[in-house]
Amino acid sequence: MQVQDRSSLQQLIDAAASLTRVQLVAISCLIALFCMGSVLAYVRSKPRPITIDNGTVSAGAPERERTLTVHVAGAIVSPGLYKLPEGSRVADAIERAGGASSEAALDDINLAGRLTDGQKVMVPQKASVGTAPGENVSTSGQSSLVNVNTANADELEKLPGIGPAMAERIIEYRKKNGPFSAADDLDDVEGIGPAKLKALQDLVTI
Template sequence: MKMIQENWKKLAFLFLILLLLFLLGNWGQQKAEESWNINEAGAVNSPLSDPAENDKVVGETGTEVLTSKSDMKAVESVVVDIKGAVRNPGVYSVPSDSRLHEVIEKAGGFTAEADPIQVNLALKVWDQMLLYVPVKGETTEVVSPPSNTQLPAPEKINVNTASQSELMELTGIGEKKAEAIIEYREQNGGFQTVEDLLMVPGIGEGILSKIREDISL
């Protein structure tokens, strides 16, 4: 009888241990689920997972791509007419910094009859350029860039209408002299001749000779 009671005690003790382990397992699972839910909520609220923020990032990237494309379109191009011994003669639009060999490649390259020795492949192209590639035994003029390109003449400063800052762009005219020029023209109705500037205090023949070619009335 005593042995049976001890066995029951052992079984009861074992049952309590199993029950405790079961309860601890459930408690740990609940904690894990709570922690997971918190992490999920943090991830949802995170700027990285916010759809609006993601859209914003994509939008910014898209803008950069569009900007790059617009920059590519903004690259200046020139038109070149190539004739003679090339496989595909015609008019080609190329970037303004292209060399002649690039245009010839675009035209299909030289034909078998071409005489490439007479062609300067390193020549930089220009707009409206006309190139004739000769065949062997044929002579042609050497192609050279146009020499009639001139920079536009700088615009002259009108001493009767120019602002103080514009007048100060003239050689030898500082803030005080610019103010004196404006004061003189307001009091006298403007300058009738360039020499009238000599009536302005601080302006003599030396300064007038320096600015004479840069001013107008």
């Protein structure tokens, strides 16, 4: 038995010795490929971890820009409702509405005021030539109308249907939204309806 084993081993040695260098390289490559294939098969057979999406947003996700809606009216090229980024100023709203008209009195409003959602930006018109700002002269040469943009509470209370509470509302509206551009804008003040507005139109000026 030992003699047969030695004979087989000797045959293998003789066969290996008879191989050329090219054949040995080819056999080595085949062995290497077999080993790589075995390793790859082992790696693929391993279970993969499962990633669970918990709905969280990554830190790099862009934040949605916040906006606000304002009403731009008065001496404006294109009055209307406009959406602007949060933190915008009155000047930004005027520019978005096409800019102020040639009759606009921009010095009478605060262009640097910060906007709030739902705000009305009222751009007043310049006073007529020959008339002082806020004054309307009657045929007798005396001022008989109340300027709702400059009148204090006592002056406003002289108007029919305007008591202390309503006078304060008019003043607060003026501070928040800027000067009135027309008598009809008084209808935007809480508590002044169509009937009261009609009674005031001939008694007030802008």
